[in-house]
Structures are given as C-alpha cells and as structure tokens.
Amino acid sequence: EIVLTQSPGTLSLSPGERATLSCRASQSVSSSYLAWYQQKPGQAPRLLIYGASSRATGIPDRFSGSGSGTDFTLTISRLEPEDFAVYYCQQYGSSQRSFGQGTKLEIK
Amino acid sequence: EVQLVESGGGLVQPGGSLRLSCAASGFTVSSNYMSWVRQAPGKGLEWVSVIYSGGSTYYADSVKGRFTISRDNSKNTLYLQMNSLRAEDTAVYYCAREGGYCSGGSCWGQFDYWGQGTLVTVSS
Numbered sequence: 001e002i003v004l005t006q007s008p009g010t011l012s013l014s015p016g017e018r019a020t021l022s023c024r025a026s027q028s029v030s031s032s033y034l035a036w037y038q039q040k041p042g043q044a045p046r047l048l049i050y051g052a053s054s055r056a057t058g059i060p061d062r063f064s065g066s067g068s069g070t071d072f073t074l075t076i077s078r079l080e081p082e083d084f085a086v087y088y089c090q091q092y093g094s095s096q097r098s099f100g101q102g103t104k105l106e107i108k
Numbered sequence: 109e110v111q112l113v114e115s116g117g118g119l120v121q122p123g124g125s126l127r128l129s130c131a132a133s134g135f136t137v138s139s140n141y142m143s144w145v146r147q148a149p150g151k152g153l154e155w156v157s158v159i160y161s162g163g164s165t166y167y168a169d170s171v172k173g174r175f176t177i178s179r180d181n182s183k184n185t186l187y188l189q190m191n192s193l194r195a196e197d198t199a200v201y202y203c204a205r206e207g208g209y210c211s212g213g214s215c216w217g218q219f220d221y222w223g224q225g226t227l228v229t230v231s232s
Contacts, residue, residue: 001169033217035218035219037153037219039153044202044222044223044224045202045219045222046222047219050208050217050218051208056218056220090155090218090219092206092217092218095164095166096155096166096167096169097143097155097158099152099153099154100152102152102153
C-alpha cells in the first residue's frame with residue numbers, strides 16, 4: 001500500500017496570498033497517477049488536479065499541480081475566499097488506491 | 109449528465125450487516141472502475157474498495173474479508189456489502205466513478221464524479 005503524507009496539517013493564510021501544499025508518497029507513484037481534491041464542510045470532494053498537473057474541467061487557473069515520483073505539490077497562486085477548505089491528495093496508480101490525511105487551509 | 113446516488117445507510121449494531129447501493133445514471137457502471145470511499149466524523153477520506161470493469165476487486169486492509177464490492181449491470185448500480193461491522197466503520201460512505209484513461213471500452217483513473225454520501229452508524 002502506498003502511504004501519502006501531506007504537509008502542513010493546517011495552513012493559515014490571507015486572501016490574495018499564495019498557498020503551497022505538499023504530498024509525499026512512501027513509494028514512487030507510477031506514471032504520476034496523482035490527483036488533488038477540495039472538500040468543503042458537508043460536501044463531497046471535488047476533483048481539482050489529475051495526472052499530477054492537469055486541471056479538471058472548470059477549475060480556475062490559479063490552481064496548479066506539479067511533481068513526480070514521490071513528491072507532489074498543489075499551488076494556489078492567489079487565494080480567493082472560496083478556496084478555504086480541506087485539500088487531499090490521492091494516488092490511483094496501484095490497485096489499492098489511497099488518500100493523504102488532508103491539509104486544512106484556513107483564513108488567517 | 110452523470111449522477112451517483114447512494115442509499116442504504118443507517119444505524120446498525122456492532123457485528124451486524126448492511127448493504128449500500130449506488131445508483132448511477134449518465135454512464136454505464138461496467139465501463140468504468142468504481143470505488144467506495146468513506147469519511148469518519150471529523151476525519152479525512154479513506155479509500156475502501158474498487159471494482160474494475162473486468163470484475164476484479166480490491167480492498168483496503170481495514171475492510172478486507174468483511175466488505176464485498178459488486179455491481180448489477182442490469183440495474184446500473186454499485187453495491188457494498190458490509191459484514192461484521194465495528195464502531196470504527198462509522199462514516200459517511202461515498203461512491204465515486206473513476207475516469208480519465210480509457211482503453212478497450214474500460215475507463216479508470218481519477219475520481220471524477222462522486223455521490224452525495226450515505227451515513228453508516230455502528231453503535232449499540
């Protein structure tokens with residue numbers, strides 16, 4: 001099983017600032033089969049990024065993903081009020097999929 | 109339009125059983141890999157199980173031997189049979205469609221569509 005570790009656990013920033021979220025895998029994620037999701041309270045997760053760096057349909061270009069192998073990053077270039085939420089990375093390169101434990105992005 | 113609607117959640121005693129359903133519309137469940145994901149109250153997402161288009165199934169170690177994923181192609185519905193339930197299985201259970209990579213009539217990959225979730229509470 002591939003274990004994903006996200007950091008930091010909580011990130012406190014202000015609107016307009018840049019957010020950088022990290023996801024580290026316990027072993028290499030094949031073919032960069034890594035995705036990022038956003039979840040707000042009481043809602044199902046929403047796909048943001050797939051294939052480590054491709055934006056899903058309708059996702060603003062302030063969201064970007066990068067990385068390969070075992071280290072991946074989600075960057076939000078300029079935070080909007082609606083971006084404060086919990087973010088999860090997930091790998092789908094192995095038969096046992098897995099999620100990171102999440103990063104809570106909160107308003108400072 | 110793709111839609112996933114879960115049902116079957118509720119209160120069950122420890123050691124009991126429950127079957128969750130996920131009715132799909134807008135696509136064919138047998139053409140996509142389908143997963144179950146759960147979220148305990150106040151906790152993060154935990155992947156539970158996947159069924160491939162060809163019928164192969166895989167499980168998280170935490171549910172292996174107790175949960176069974178299946179589908180009914182005629183009803184276009186995904187299921188999760190949960191046996192020997194424990195308090196730690198209490199969670200909102202989501203079904204999710206995998207998509208993005210298609211070959212030979214089968215699609216898999218990132219979780220591009222999710223249901224609204226159904227709550228399972230295991231308590232005496």
